[in-house]
Amino acid sequence: AQKVTQAQTEISVVEKEDVTLDCVYETRDTTYYLFWYKQPPSGELVFLIRRNSFDEQNEISGRYSWNFQKSTSSFNFTITASQVVDSAVYFCALSRGSSNTGKLIFGQGTTLQVKP
Amino acid sequence: DAGVTQSPTHLIKTRGQQVTLRCSPKSGHDTVSWYQQALGQGPQFIFQYYEEEERQRGNFPDRFSGHQFPNYSSELNVNALLLGDSALYLCASSLGGYGLEAFFGQGTRLTVV
Secondary structure (H helix, E strand, O other): OOEEEOOOOEEEEEOOOOEEEOOEEEOOOOOEEEEEEEEOOOOOOEEEEEEEOOOOOOEEEOOEEEEEEHHHOEEEEEEOOOOHHHOEEEEEEEEEOOOOOOOEEEOOOEEEEEEO | OOOOEEEOOEEEEOOOOOEEEEEEOOOOOOEEEEEEEOOOOOOEEEEEEEOOEEEEEOOOOOOEEEEEOOOOOEEEEEOOOOHHHOEEEEEEEEOOOOOOOOEEOOOEEEEEO
């Protein structure tokens, strides 16, 4: 069975602090994809990143960075120097690679509140 | 270039009624997936339509059905509404039957009373 766990339900930080959102996944597939999405109050899920199971390189995009470790089945997301606009619900998701239909399995989400 | 559009944005229905939600995919996309997101939860996959056929289905009862039209737009129908069907319904579009580049709409907030 496939499963995504985001143990942090809510995180509150003060602006300019760094914050890491944790994601742990379970799958028996050797080929799979991991995603992070941001959901602002408007409701739309905004795509942030996709990684495949064969690429463990960490990635940095501006203030965002991602750490993928297959050994611990984790795909953590760090926001450096957080801003109020980063306040949202963040979801980690998993997709099977073999059938590649794109069905996404989401975690419960982490609500991030960045205070000024 | 319009993104994924969903209608209506909000809807209130009575228990036992039927509802139809609509989704227009992003221009150039031919695959539509539907998700149900209960309050405080992550989205749950309902089903996916590609080439006007249901390609994959999640763990939802037959009360949930769908359709895809030749122009790739899609409808989600829910019959015999239950209070537990109250949720945000999200549509995601992608290309070629895959979902790796899925774009989501803003959703339809359904409240069943």
